[in-house]
Amino acid sequence: MAARERGRGRREEPREVQISKYMSYVLRHGAAKEGVKMDAGGWVEVDALLSLKKMASKKVSEEELKVVVTTNAKKRFALKEEDGVLFIRATQGHSLDSVKSANLLRKLTLDDLPNYPVVVHGTTRDNYKKIQESGGLSKMGRNHIHFAQGLPKDRVVSGMRNSSNLFIYLDTQKCLEDGLEVFVSENGVILLPGDERGFLDVKYFREVVEE
Structure with missing residues (x-):
């Protein structure tokens, strides 16, 4: 009972922090596990990231993702657009062998x-x-x-x-x-x-x- 009560009293992290942490996980460590295609520079399509179950369940939009990127105090993320397609990557902190220093x-x-x-x-x-x-x-x-x-x-x-x-x-x-x-x-x-x-x-x- 006491454990359940302690759990109820724990404050939930703000929505933008939850989104940022999950993005960091996918873009630094979990892209392959989550089934997201990533190139050697660490770039993934924003649409692919937003389609992941955890992002979709929170109904994260492209505009909200952009706000999370631009307001992140440590500048953990970068965006680029190529041929009308928006891409995102983590700026550092990777553990994925597929991400190459020369490309990142x-x-x-x-x-x-x-x-x-x-x-x-x-x-x-x-x-x-x-x-x-x-x-x-x-x-x-x-x-x-x-x-x-x-x-x-x-x-x-x-x-x-x-x-x-x-x-x-x-x-x-x-x-x-x-x-x-x-x-x-x-x-x-x-x-x-x-x-x-x-x-x-x-x-x-x-x-x-x-x-």
């Missing part, structure tokens, strides 16, 4: 570095202990390791959780000089696939700061 992101070179003076990964004290024990950062089932271009106090839009209290600053120049690929997404997140294991060694940590 912009690759950085040494010449780009002056435009990216701060590249930092946010974590927690407890997680950092595990990072030290393993010898570096892992992409953890996703296609990339995520970095931001500043700290939460700098009002970073995307690339780091606001709950982060320990910050790993990347030696981006050393990464590039050693042949590691570094990309930037449409919403400004810096992304590294790491080495052949999807791993980034601690030798590429320029500085670690705890706050």
Whole structure:
């Protein structure tokens, strides 16, 4: 009885949050499972997304989807129109092997570095202990390791959780000089696939700061 009462008292998430979360799931991780055709750049037809059972049951319209995209604080989604057909994709955070970095992101070179003076990964004290024990950062089932271009106090839009209290600053120049690929997404997140294991060694940590 008590459990049921607690369940009844739980506040339901706002409609736009529910829609955004489901879109993130499909566009980052679940397209194949949901039966949605996606190209190597992560693009899917908006009509195909809207026809999915969960979207159709909520009667999500194209106009409402556009509002969810444009009002998303972290700019998680992008839209484009080709030959009268509207497409949508997640800007980063994918775990699907079919989505290729070259089709989704912009690759950085040494010449780009002056435009990216701060590249930092946010974590927690407890997680950092595990990072030290393993010898570096892992992409953890996703296609990339995520970095931001500043700290939460700098009002970073995307690339780091606001709950982060320990910050790993990347030696981006050393990464590039050693042949590691570094990309930037449409919403400004810096992304590294790491080495052949999807791993980034601690030798590429320029500085670690705890706050």
